[in-house]
Amino acid sequence: MLAMLPLLLALAVPALAAVGRPEDRLADPLLESRAQEIGRELRCMVCQNQSIEDSDAELARDLRRIVRERVAAGEDRTAVMRFVHDRYGDFVLLRPPLNPVTAALWAMPFIALGGGLFVIITRRRRAVAEVAPLSEAERRRLAELERGGGA
């Protein structure tokens, strides 16, 4: 096990270095946490399903730096988000804004819920309505049972 330690360490170092290089972080922990909060809302356009805080893509690193520069310069969250949004469009926002293009996306949960309720309600109503009348054979058998006979 001890012989493998250098190997394990060598494998572990890239994992640690992968995201949020220490030299990229802001010295002020308050500013850094604000920058991270903003970065987690921004999509890495290279990997697409990661935020720029989670991605090790070169572009994500550049954007992390830009976010930090702007936060350090005193820009608020809206201003920083607007800077990136102006360049990369709605897709860069991990929480898409509500506009005509994204309306269907936002409406989807309600459509799904409404559709489900509709199916349940119509099925119930039909189940209640469609109690089939007894057939001639069943009626005879029922009468037989009532008379106390039966199989």
Next chain:
Amino acid sequence: MSDTAAPPPRRRRWMLYAPLGLAAAAGAGFWVMLRGLQTGEYDPRGVPSALLGRAPPEFSLPPVEPANLPALSSADLRGPLPSPIVVNFWASWCVPCIVEHPQLMRLSREGVPVFGVNYKDRPADGAAFLQRHGNPFAKLGRDEPGRVAIDWGVYGVPETYLLDRQGLIRWRFAGPITPEILERDLRPLLRRHA
């Protein structure tokens, strides 16, 4: 009791086939998507540029010195222009850039102005690439920090923009300009904006 609880078989069958039909539809959709990926009709990165219909951002890039080409700045892209312009972001370390290079060469031979931005590259490497594969660029800027590319909303290289004669961005393509993309997308646009 069991006789009344069992619903008519017709409705049960519907319940059985609905998920099957749904899975079949999803499968067909997935197949269409994969086909599209193969032919280039469907591009998961084909999100329209935020800059469409707008003028490119203000910038002024230094030249790639060993290439001996004029540098590029936003002043070169300001309308009115004599013809539409193709702006291409590329790098010598970018393999797909080699794939698209013959198409850029063709456009420049046909007289279409092709301007280049050498992205995150060493000047010597960029110049060597052009020496080896030919130079399609009338003007070439060097964006080593990649900040101008971010102002354009570039994802990565290669990426190509078409500016109309008013100097407004009309088209963006992320990825290599294959011969198919050139014929199907870029050429019609060049004709329309000529």
